[in-house]
Amino acid sequence: MQPLIRNREFLLALVVIALIALIGLRAPEFVTPGNLAQVFTDTSILMMLALGQMAVIMTRCIDLSVAANLALSGMVVAMVNAANPAIPMPVLLLLTLVVGGALGVVNGLLVWRVGIPSIVVTLGTLSIYRGTIFLLSGGAWINAHQMSPAFIGLPRVEFLGLPLLAWTAIVIVLLVAAAIAWTRLGRAFYAVGGNPTAAVYAGLDVGRTQFAAYVMSGLLAGLCGYLWVSRYAVAYVDIAGGFELDVIAACVIGGVSIAGGIGTVGGAVLGALFLGITKNALPVIGVSPFWQMAISGGVIIAAVIINARSGRRRGRLILREAQAQS
Amino acid sequence: MVTVSAQKPSGEGPGEAQASQPFPVMPGEPAPLLFMRGIAKSFPGVRALDGVDLALYPGQVTALIGENGAGKSTLVKTLTGIYQPDEGQILLEGEAVTFDGAEDAMRRGITAIHQETVLFDELTVAENIFMGQQPRTRWGFVDWKLMRERTREIFARLETDIHPDTRLRDLGIARKHLVAIARALSVDAKIVIMDEPTASLSHKEVEELYAIVDTLKAEGKAILFISHKFEEVFRVADRYTVFRDGKSVGFGLMANADTNHLIRLMVGRTVDQVFPKIETEPGEAVLAVEGLCHPTEFADISFTLRKGEILGFYGLVGAGRSEVMQALFGITATSSGSVTLGGQPYRCTHPREALEAGLVYVPEERGRQGVVLQLPVFENIALPSLGRISHSGFVRMAEQFDLARGYARRLQLKAHSLSQEVGTLSGGNQQKVVIGKWLAMGPRVIILDEPTKGVDVGSKAAIHGFMSELAAQGLSVIMVSSEIPEILGMSDRVMVMREGRIVGAFERGGLDAETLVRAATGNEGAASTSGTASQEQAHAAPHP
Incomplete structure (x- = not known):
């Protein structure tokens, strides 16, 4: 058993609680259950994207195109909904997943089959996906009045005090956690990123595992595409611009190693919550948004330092082995 | 020129006669x-x-x-x-x-216990054993309970008690190896x-x-x-x-x-391989190492290196030879022992000090540590010497070229021009650039770690020739090599290392391949030893 104090998720949870308490001292209204639920709902999309990104990062890749994927998927469903409001919501949800998944497949194939470094692939597809939104929409916005009431209303449906958006995030977190813990693919993410050579020896296909991670990230980005567009009731070329950096930051703060092989669902969720809380709370206690960026930046670097310290490698121990033999 | 003729295979062994006709099934023998x-x-x-x-x-x-x-x-x-x-x-x-x-x-x-530790440090023991072949429940989920149970069974067979949920990185190397063995046994293999x-x-x-x-x-x-x-x-x-x-x-x-x-x-x-070894009379001691120790990698390393001498270091891979050399160059810290370089006490704490003291180390992995593949030949050769040939911070390209030209000629470097990128040269010629770059520093001692590993035959000969010529000019060379002919052909003396210790020191005269292998593998007792050990063997640590 690992002592709790060495457990990254536990430490991060403490930090998040301390953060909430600290904010509560300055602004007690922030710590009401209603407001915390609001913060959680605000962070839902970031949380889900962070889970997909975590899978990708764990296999030693990166997905810079998540936000562009989200925007493109969101634009496609918004346009379809605007063009034909009669199309039922389940079809639109399926559509957003198909579009997001397909964009993930493109990333995954370029990494797996063509063998281009992931950062280059997704830097390219980031621009391509954004450009495609412009081509589809001609630069026009889809506004609230063009969307059907069901389209806008679905994520807002309340159930047990939380909107459906937050419930979606909870279900996704549980699903991903189960997939990572109890499927061979989930375990392969750790193996492929932790030691690719050993993964080959274990009979795993490194490229195919990376491909699967991209598809997962794409599917989640597609789902979040609809959620984002309906929540903010607008779709245009630049929605969620730069949001991929928040997603990667949530992973890094949550202890996902950028070198691959290390990461937990709990960590990624807490990382996202940490960013969500700072983003929501700092304006409340009157701190400028510029400080907020500096704080998340500082936290990212602190997280990386803490993670790097726990992973020092040892030498070959020739003498100790020799002694062990005699 | 000296010809070393290592033993020809004796030929009268039971196997060789049949070696050309593969494995005939003898009557009464099982089929393979x-x-x-x-x-x-x-x-x-x-x-x-x-x-x-x-x-x-x-x-x-x-x-x-x-x-x-x-x-x-x-x-x-x-x-x-x-x-x-x-x-x-x-x-x-x-x-x-x-x-x-x-x-x-x-x-x-077919299952294998691999030599390299091809396991997953961050995962549990049970996962390491079953990665890629995890038992699954009816619904296709990984069956952790069964996985732990089967892990316990395998360890019971191995008569060890490693907990299935231990993280691999918390185990020592020996126990990691047991996990590798357990992994191989988890498959029902033929x-x-x-x-x-x-x-x-x-x-x-x-x-x-x-x-x-x-x-x-x-x-x-x-x-x-x-x-x-x-x-x-x-x-x-x-x-x-x-x-x-x-x-x-x-x-x-x-x-x-x-x-x-x-x-x-x-x-x-x-x-028979021909080695261009020039016989020289080694001079005074240049480098004297006394009782050098490292907490985990080597112990009691003592030897002297004389002027104009090529000192071979032989041993199996992982015997600690490179670790000793890296310590001398100041890459790894030592725990005790003293080193004298050119009569002066020398503290090996940083490569910069080693270079200033006139000791250079040419590492084994030249691609990663030795050359900048994207830079042209002349810049690579001049790189460590930039401090010497620059004037108020500016480097004159002409001087870089002059420096490089001389060494390229002496090393018989085969390149279209000195402006060619090193990455486009053959492995052997890249190695020549690496050696040339350090020689341009004008060192007293040069350590070559596996200088001809993965190098074509022609370049090998050129590197040997150059090495020999340098020693004749008074440079002291330490050559770490796992190739017996190279060790025999080039060295004036040979130190043999095993398990982090020097276990033998041999003079050129009384040296043959079998003696070296026996010393390196710990089989001295197995036959009449013909090696003439020098007095330095007295320093050699006793071994079990």
Whole structure:
């Protein structure tokens, strides 16, 4: 058993609680259950994207195109909904997943089959996906009045005090956690990123595992595409611009190693919550948004330092082995 | 010029006579379970396997013996589906097969305990054992409970008590190795490959491993056992196959073999190699190392290096030779001991100090540590000397060229021009650039770590010639090498290391390949020793 104090998720949870308490001292209204639920709902999309990104990062890749994927998927469903409001919501949800998944497949194939470094692939597809939104929409916005009431209303449906958006995030977190813990693919993410050579020896296909991670990230980005567009009731070329950096930051703060092989669902969720809380709370206690960026930046670097310290490698121990033999 | 003729293979061994006709099935002998015929595998610049044959029999242990670089590991990778052979045939139970990746080989019942630690540090022991083949429940989910149970069962067979949920990185190397063994045993295999399985096990654990080997034999599995240790081979193996330079040079029954015969097969050279060694009279001591220790990698390293001398360091891979050299160069910190360089006490704490004191180290992995592949030849050669040839911070290209031109000529560098990118040169010529770059510093001592590893024959000769010439000019050279002919042909004296200690020191005169192998593998007692040990052997640490 690992002592709790060495457990990254536990430490991060403490930090998040301390953060909430600290904010509560300055602004007690922030710590009401209603407001915390609001913060959680605000962070839902970031949380889900962070889970997909975590899978990708764990296999030693990166997905810079998540936000562009989200925007493109969101634009496609918004346009379809605007063009034909009669199309039922389940079809639109399926559509957003198909579009997001397909964009993930493109990333995954370029990494797996063509063998281009992931950062280059997704830097390219980031621009391509954004450009495609412009081509589809001609630069026009889809506004609230063009969307059907069901389209806008679905994520807002309340159930047990939380909107459906937050419930979606909870279900996704549980699903991903189960997939990572109890499927061979989930375990392969750790193996492929932790030691690719050993993964080959274990009979795993490194490229195919990376491909699967991209598809997962794409599917989640597609789902979040609809959620984002309906929540903010607008779709245009630049929605969620730069949001991929928040997603990667949530992973890094949550202890996902950028070198691959290390990461937990709990960590990624807490990382996202940490960013969500700072983003929501700092304006409340009157701190400028510029400080907020500096704080998340500082936290990212602190997280990386803490993670790097726990992973020092040892030498070959020739003498100790020799002694062990005699 | 000196010609070293290492022993020709004696030829009268039981195996060689038949080596050309692969493994005829003798009357009364079992048919081989696995039969590899004429397997060849090349990598850029190296022919790692050159038509080897190997047969494995059910219920028998076949030992695979050979020097470092003889092709043993490549063969293991071919047999486990990591590499696909360029030529040759694999017959499994009489049927020709090809292995499409590691999973395929595993499915066909071939499992291996690999030499490298190909495990996952961040995952639990149970996961390491079952990665890629986890037991699943009816619904297709990983069955953690069953996985832990089966892990406990396997460890019970191994008579160890590692907890299935322990994270691998919290285990020592020996226990990690047990996990690797457990992984191989988790598969119901027909063929078990053990690539130096005892390399990091304690005496007790080795005995337990022998018991496991006996169990596997009784279960009718065919076992390929790779080891450097002859006592071990004689203890467990029924048959042997010897590899040398990517070829199979002999095979037979252990009952008909003895250590001398196996060593001769291992080191025998069919081609006499000519080494351009210039005989010199070594001068005064330049480098004196006294009792150098490292907490975990080496201990009691004492030797002297004289002016104009080539001092060879021989040993098996992992004997700690490179670690000692890196310590002298200031890359790794030492715990105790003293070093004198040119009569001055020398504290090796940073490579910069080593360079200032006139000691340079040419590492083994030249691609990663030695050259900047994207820079032209002349810049690479001038790189460490920039401080000397710059004027108020500015570097004159003409002077860089002058410096580079001289060394390129002396090293017989084959390049279109000095402006050619180093990355476009052949391996041998890249190595010449690395050596040239450090020589431009005007050092007193140069340490060459495996200077001709993976280098073509022509460049090898040029590097040897240059090395010899330098020594004749008064430079002191330490040459770490795993190639016996090179050690024999080039060294004035040889230090042999094993398990982090110097276990022998030999003068050029009384030196032969068998003596070296015996010292490096710890088999001195096995036959009459002909090596003339110098007085320095008195310094050598006693070994168990």
